[in-house]
Amino acid sequence: xxxxxxxxxxxxPDFRLELDFEVRQGELLILLGPSGCGKxxxxxxxxxFIDPDSGLLSMDGRRVDTxxxxxxxxxxxxxxYALFPxxxxxDNIAFGLRMQGWxxxxxxxxxxxxxxxxxxxxxxxxxxxxxxxxxxxxxxxxRALAPEPRLLLLDEPLSAxxxxxxxxxxxxxxxxxxxxxxTTLYVTHDQEEAxxxxxxxxVMREGHIxxxxxxEQVYNRPGSLFVGTFLGQANRVQGFLRERKGEMAVVExxxxxxxxxxxxxxxxxxxxxxxxxxxxxxxxxxxxSEVTVFFRPxxxxxDGGRPGSGSRPNRISGRVIRREYxxxxxxxxxxxxxxxxxxxxxxxxxxxxxxxxxFFVDPDRICLFPGEGS
Ligand code: ATP
Numbered sequence: 124x125x126x127x128x129x130x131x132x133x134x135x136p137d138f139r140l141e142l143d144f145e146v147r148q149g150e151l152l153i154l155l156g157p158s159g160c161g162k163x164x165x166x167x168x169x170x171x172f173i174d175p176d177s178g179l180l181s182m183d184g185r186r187v188d189t190x191x192x193x194x195x196x197x198x199x200x201x202x203x204y205a206l207f208p209x210x211x212x213x214d215n216i217a218f219g220l221r222m223q224g225w226x227x228x229x230x231x232x233x234x235x236x237x238x239x240x241x242x243x244x245x246x247x248x249x250x251x252x253x254x255x256x257x258x259x260x261x262x263x264x265x266r267a268l269a270p271e272p273r274l275l276l277l278d279e280p281l282s283a284x285x286x287x288x289x290x291x292x293x294x295x296x297x298x299x300x301x302x303x304x305x306t307t308l309y310v311t312h313d314q315e316e317a318x319x320x321x322x323x324x325x326v327m328r329e330g331h332i333x334x335x336x337x338x339e340q341v342y343n344r345p346g347s348l349f350v351g352t353f354l355g356q357a358n359r360v361q362g363f364l365r366e367r368k369g370e371m372a373v374v375e376x377x378x379x380x381x382x383x384x385x386x387x388x389x390x391x392x393x394x395x396x397x398x399x400x401x402x403x404x405x406x407x408x409x410x411x412s413e414v415t416v417f418f419r420p421x422x423x424x425x426d427g428g429r430p431g432s433g434s435r436p437n438r439i440s441g442r443v444i445r446r447e448y449x450x451x452x453x454x455x456x457x458x459x460x461x462x463x464x465x466x467x468x469x470x471x472x473x474x475x476x477x478x479x480x481x482f483f484v485d486p487d488r489i490c491l492f493p494g495e496g497s
Contacts, residue, residue, distance in 0.1 A: 124148060124183050124273040124306045126169065131178030133168060140164050140330040142178070146274070147323075151300050151307045152335075155317040156327030157353070162310040165327075166276050169308065170197055182273060193222070195274075198267030198305075202279040204259045206251045212238075212262050213247040219270040237265040240299055257288045264296065268303065275300070275307040281316065293320055314354050318342060326350045344386060348492045351417050356454075358423075358464045360416045364491070372491060374416055378459045381416055382436045383489035415492045420454060420467035422488035425480065437484040439464065443474050457482070 171192035345351030362376035441459030
């Protein structure tokens with residue numbers, strides 16, 4: 124089942140939501156964005172709890188925004204589980220089945236399947252109030268999946284759990300979603316969760332989707348500075364675009380000349396998968412214009428003092444001002460003039476505090492955004 128939102132609008136006195144996107148058959152699409160950007164309102168529109176002011180919602184090409192919530196066949200899992208506290212595990216899962224007129228025998232069989240699926244076999248008659256947070260969320264997932272929904276909506280399902288449980292349950296959710304092939308829209312404000320879980324990630328900002336793409340596309344080729352900085356640690360430096368030489372741009376910055384490979388234009392993308400227009404928007408600046416140079420800490424490397432690296436492009440020299448130990452690697456903060464950069468280096472490649480450092484930025488990994496990044 125695929126879900127399509129076409130020119131959907133919802134306007135509140137201080138907020139406007141404008142949506143136009145698709146959740147493809149069988150995929151897990153992540154809706155990621157900061158607090159207040161409209162994620163929950165989007166789910167409520169899809170579920171039918173609120174009506175759009177304009178636009179169309181369709182499932183497999185059939186309009187659904189005219190249907191009441193219970194006729195849309197959508198399963199929902201909320202952050203706070205929303206289980207019935209006076210019912211046991213089995214009766215919580217059976218609730219939707221009973222509403223849909225499943226026979227007792229069919230329901231019993233289905234509940235057995237679901238308890239196995241969410242690894243809660245033998246929990247049938249346990250009171251849900253006696254379960255741990257992770258177990259309660261498994262019950263909530265089983266309850267949402269029981270009536271065989273055409274679409275699953277998950278609204279920050281892991282945010283009430285501790286970090287370790289979040290990681291193990293997200294792996295479980297991914298396994299179950301793949302096993303069932305159920306089309307899923309998953310809301311989170313957690314970048315790591317989004318990148319780990321999503322087949323694709325839709326990054327939202329102030330009521331609209333700023334970019335949709337695979338985790339690799341949105342992380343490595345962000346369509347805007349907002350997407351790039353929201354998805355992870357980033358370095359930025361202001362510059363002037365001096366010239367374009369074929370695919371390469373030459374940018375003058377306070378730390379020297381930097382070369383960046385320009386993204387392939389929309390429609391000519393090598394790996395665009397038909398959505399290059401949504402993912403390849405950086406590099407739009409004209410010659411001699413102001414640009415923001417953007418690159419991630421892990422796309423920097425040192426030469427380890429080896430000779431012959433003098434001709435390598437994108438060399439930046441500075442001084443180490445901070446080191447952060449992260450087990451297998453280190454984050455190094457470097458001062459270069461009045462600029463600050465963060466480098467993610469393997470152990471053994473990190474100089475001491477106050478030591479001089481020379482590092483290189485991979486030209487293929489630099490993104491350019493027009494204008495001054497604020
Ligand atoms: P969070 O991550 O904090 O849950 P969110 O991205 O889910 O945030 P929404 O809950 O969708 O954001 O809210 C988006 C905006 O819409 C907010 O500014 C909110 O105040 C506004 N809003 C939501 N519902 C209503 C309503 N019924 N009346 C007026 N404004 C509303």
